[in-house]
Amino acid sequence: MNWRAMTPADLPAVSTIAAEVHPDFPEDEAVFAERLRLYPAGCHVLAGGDGVAAYAISHPWPALSCPPLNALVDALPADATSYYIHDVALSRAVRGAGHASAIVAALAGHARSIGCAAMSLVAVNGSAGFWSRHGFTQAKAPSLATKLASYGDDALFMTRALA
Numbered sequence: 001m002n003w004r005a006m007t008p009a010d011l012p013a014v015s016t017i018a019a020e021v022h023p024d025f026p027e028d029e030a031v032f033a034e035r036l037r038l039y040p041a042g043c044h045v046l047a048g049g050d051g052v053a054a055y056a057i058s059h060p061w062p063a064l065s066c067p068p069l070n071a072l073v074d075a076l077p078a079d080a081t082s083y084y085i086h087d088v089a090l091s092r093a094v095r096g097a098g099h100a101s102a103i104v105a106a107l108a109g110h111a112r113s114i115g116c117a118a119m120s121l122v123a124v125n126g127s128a129g130f131w132s133r134h135g136f137t138q139a140k141a142p143s144l145a146t147k148l149a150s151y152g153d154d155a156l157f158m159t160r161a162l163a
């Protein structure tokens with residue numbers, strides 16, 4: 001299986017994986033479609049003979065900020081100096097093989113290449129340990145409390161500086 005650029009034809013499979021992996025945080029396919037339209041360079045799928053088994057969605061975004069869950073953003077803000085990982089989600093069958101780590105490294109390389117000073121994300125599903133391994137640490141930003149609440153009680157906003 002290999003990571004490749006996401007295309008609009010992948011969106012139904014992305015939605016299926018999202019529903020399987022994030023039953024508590026449903027997002028409309030329109031949200032994935034919008035991010036792909038706004039920033040295709042940040043959208044990837046892990047695909048092989050059996051089809052799409054994982055996806056990664058990411059885009060530039062302002063520092064210490066996150067979009068609300070399951071919301072259209074219309075456009076990427078002009079002050080998008082950081083790089084936001086919307087989601088990296090793998091079907092259970094393909095976890096534990098390094099695919100997630102590979103795409104996180106690729107996203108970090110891309111973010112650096114476009115001049116972003118940091119990356120950020122909202123860790124859910126007990127994934128903070130995975131993100132810690134990739135250099136992310138929790139950032140407490142009171143201004144984020146309301147938006148963060150839409151991601152559930154255990155959601156953590158995490159950031160990583162890019163050298």
Ligand SMILES: CC(C)(COP(=O)(O)OP(=O)(O)OC[C@H]1O[C@@H](n2cnc3c(N)ncnc32)[C@H](O)[C@@H]1OP(=O)(O)O)[C@@H](O)C(=O)NCCC(=O)NCCS
Nearest residue numbers: 088089090095096097098099100101123124125127129130
């Ligand atoms: C989190 C997720 C992307 C990790 O995928 P993965 O296939 O296990 O990742 P990798 O194979 O690249 O694992 C890399 C390492 O991180 C570790 N790891 C994975 N998940 C972890 C977790 N939740 N906490 C601590 N360590 C974790 C692995 O054990 C592995 O360790 P190793 O290198 O010593 O063997 C995957 O479990 C997933 O898709 N989860 C559901 C969706 C989700 O919650 N995504 C994050 C949304 S913020």
